[in-house]
Amino acid sequence: MRRQNVHDEQAGWLTWLQGLLADRGYDVTSARSGDKTRLALDAGIAPATVTRILTGKAPDLEVQVTLSRFLRVSLDEMLVRTGKASDSDFRHSANESGQTPVSSETRLTPEELAVAAGVSKEDREWFATMVRRLRKQDDEKGSAAGGAAAEG
Structure with a gap:
């Protein structure tokens, strides 16, 4: 058996x-x-x-x-x-454990990422702006590393 x-x-x-x-x-x-x-x-x-x-x-x-x-x-x-x-x-x-699984196959919007990361409502706009800047820098450099890190 x-x-x-x-x-x-x-x-x-x-x-x-x-x-x-x-x-x-x-x-x-x-x-x-x-x-x-x-x-x-x-x-x-x-x-x-x-x-x-x-x-x-x-x-x-x-x-x-x-x-x-x-x-x-x-x-x-x-x-x-x-x-x-x-x-x-x-x-x-x-x-x-309270962790939220994130699939890197679907790119989160900066706002969705802020919610998933538990960013307070007051700081979400700032957070979203920073994520967009990181993504823009990575796109300009031709690198996905920072954007992937920023996505979780």
Whole structure:
């Protein structure tokens, strides 16, 4: 019975990962797409590691950290999905800690960002102006780093 549970966990992990990758434009199910190699290069992990992962083998901690950063998912979710940890291993979920999850795939307006960051009503206009200035500076420099930082 334990063997079946391990197989189910691996299948669940792989399905979840393939879905995330597909959402980001990687077709890792096709042998001819070249996306496995592209994924390895983009994520900064070895092609052999990508191959092992795509057979359903959960990567070691270092690779999970790299993947969680690359895929923009929390490390605790990655560890739970791979079966290396359970939800109860983490003291606080996002709801219990009062944190608001932010997806960097949808750019927040400066006003939305102010609300999400808990900026007081009196300071929101100032805050929004500063975020716009940071974004403008980044656009002029051709960099997304400050804008991404300003977005959360």
